[in-house]
Amino acid sequence: MSPNSCAVSNTSTLTGAHAIVLRGVDAITAVQPLLVELADRCSQPGAADYVGYFLTQPYTGGKVPQLVLLAEGPISSTAALDSSSIFGAVLLHEYQFARQPLNIFVTEDYAGERNVLAPAAIRSAVALRVAEYLLRLGAHLIVLSLQDADFDRQLLSTRLTSKPAGGWMWSTRQRTLTRRFPLAASYDATLATLGTHTRRNLRYYRRRVEQELQCAFVPHAQITEDQFVQLSRLCSYPTPDFVSRWRFRSANSVPGGILAGIKSATGDWLSIIGGRRHRAIVSIDWQMNQTRFSNLSLSTVMRSYLIEHEIAAGSQTLIFEGGTPHSMRLAFPPDRVVDLIAARNTLPTMLVRRFEPPSCQRKTSLWRPSPARI
Numbered sequence: 482m483s484p485n486s487c488a489v490s491n492t493s494t495l496t497g498a499h500a501i502v503l504r505g506v507d508a509i510t511a512v513q514p515l516l517v518e519l520a521d522r523c524s525q526p527g528a529a530d531y532v533g534y535f536l537t538q539p540y541t542g543g544k545v546p547q548l549v550l551l552a553e554g555p556i557s558s559t560a561a562l563d564s565s566s567i568f569g570a571v572l573l574h575e576y577q578f579a580r581q582p583l584n585i586f587v588t589e590d591y592a593g594e595r596n597v598l599a600p601a602a603i604r605s606a607v608a609l610r611v612a613e614y615l616l617r618l619g620a621h622l623i624v625l626s627l628q629d630a631d632f633d634r635q636l637l638s639t640r641l642t643s644k645p646a647g648g649w650m651w652s653t654r655q656r657t658l659t660r661r662f663p664l665a666a667s668y669d670a671t672l673a674t675l676g677t678h679t680r681r682n683l684r685y686y687r688r689r690v691e692q693e694l695q696c697a698f699v700p701h702a703q704i705t706e707d708q709f710v711q712l713s714r715l716c717s718y719p720t721p722d723f724v725s726r727w728r729f730r731s732a733n734s735v736p737g738g739i740l741a742g743i744k745s746a747t748g749d750w751l752s753i754i755g756g757r758r759h760r761a762i763v764s765i766d767w768q769m770n771q772t773r774f775s776n777l778s779l780s781t782v783m784r785s786y787l788i789e790h791e792i793a794a795g796s797q798t799l800i801f802e803g804g805t806p807h808s809m810r811l812a813f814p815p816d817r818v819v820d821l822i823a824a825r826n827t828l829p830t831m832l833v834r835r836f837e838p839p840s841c842q843r844k845t846s847l848w849r850p851s852p853a854r855i
Contacts, residue, residue, distance in 0.1 A: 498568075500614060501556045503548040506536045509572070512548070516598065518564035523600045527760050532572075534735050534757070539727050541589060544574035545582070549611045551599075569599035569607035573615075573623070585829065586615060586623045592658055592802070593626035593818040605631045612823040616649055621829040623822070630819035648826040656820065659813040662799040668789045675812045682808075683785040686778040693777070695746035698786035702742035702753060706730070712750050716769040728755055728767060739763065741790070743783060752779040754787065761797040763787075780807065 503509050516529035536546050551569035573586040590596040599607040612623045632653045665671040672680045690696050706729050713725040732740040737758040743751045751774055756765040770779040791799060824830045
């Protein structure tokens with residue numbers, strides 16, 4: 482199958498459902514309007530609004546995105562698709578080697594918010610159904626993440642009893658993410674939800690930076706792409722230039738893109754933060770701070786400015802994508818995420834288990850399932 486292609490499968494392996502598989506960035510972004518309608522209909526507003534943004538980010542390690550759409554009736558082609566004919570969608574990324582697919586599928590949605598679109602009552606069942614479908618097509622490994630999933634013993638047992646002679650392995654793992662910060666009606670009321678130490682630091686370091694560097698918060702940073710790349714090189718955690726350029730271009734092109742900064746009186750950019758503002762929710766995707774000012778806790782200062790600015794702009798929630806090591810996370814309400822791991826007992830699966838990359842390890846291995854969930 483080519484990097485950008487689709488395959489229609491009207492098969493009984495989906496227990497009466499029919500599937501169409503779209504492969505590659507172009508094929509998937511072409512149906513984004515359909516995904517947006519599906520997400521809204523399934524009470525997942527915004528879950529598909531940035532499909533193109535996430536598919537083009539340079540963090541996927543060359544994996545190829547694949548979208549499995551489920552319908553109740555046969556599908557002849559993508560031209561026949563409309564939101565009313567689709568009841569579920571699952572987005573995964575497939576590993577490849579020398580441009581050859583390896584039949585190993587993982588999610589790039591660590592928070593479990595965007596990779597499964599379906600009505601809440603059947604969302605977990607849709608994820609399981611697609612995992613089973615891919616296994617029957619020859620997949621070696623599938624890893625899905627879903628918030629508040631209900632991969633209960635009955636659903637897993639149903640698939641275990643129907644496994645082929647080669648044997649399938651199923652397991653789940655629960656995680657807790659602290660990344661969502663509700664904003665109150667005022668800056669002071671919002672800070673009141675944080676701990677005493679965190680409140681003090683947010684105020685102290687902001688005063689200190691303002692006094693020592695006469696800095697100011699710039700909600701719409703006017704900076705050239707080359708200046709942005711150079712600033713990234715001076716940061717505590719510099720990124721490759723191609724990543725920096727993608728960050729700059731996406732922040733200036735996606736709807737609601739955010740590129741804000743802290744600028745000193747001398748015109749130096751001390752800190753830049755990037756993300757997206759959408760439906761009263763602000764998602765922060767990255768932040769970079771100049772290394773030479775590490776003693777001034779620029780990360781804390783930026784959060785202080787950002788909280789105040791977004792409250793004034795009417796935002797209701799800040800989301801730190803991937804979480805944040807900042808102490809303010811202790812006041813964030815937890816999100817419960819469940820990982821589903823479905824695997825075939827094959828050599829590629831055993832090699833993945835043996836040489837599981839650090840990016841998949843998170844805090845515990847995917848291969849250490851929760852008790853009583855195998």
